[in-house]
Amino acid sequence: MKTLISLALLGTLSAGAAFAQQTTGARVDFEASTGPVTVQSVQPPLPNASDYDATVAQLDKNGDGVVVRAEVPESHALASEFRLVDTDRNGRITDAELAAWK
Structure with missing residues (x-):
């Protein structure tokens, strides 16, 4: 039973490591007091x-120099954060x- 649990744990850790190696976003390298660090x-x-x-120039439909709620397309991020x-x-x-x- 111990062997089965150990194998299951090892499989889970291996899958986690494989997942952690997938990269889809930004990468930042910096020097910490303990040495170089990379964050992915x-x-x-x-x-x-x-x-x-x-x-404002892109969204301002009537050219008055400001953006009102009606000028923001519903699909734009600003619509929900106006x-x-x-x-x-x-x-x-x-x-x-x-x-x-921004």
């Missing part, structure tokens, strides 16, 4: 990552507010 993200990239690079980005709660997002969101 296994999170897939966000499908809407480019939404976070949006500018109230969070509109820090002064005036219903309009400025360049400064949008830059702070």
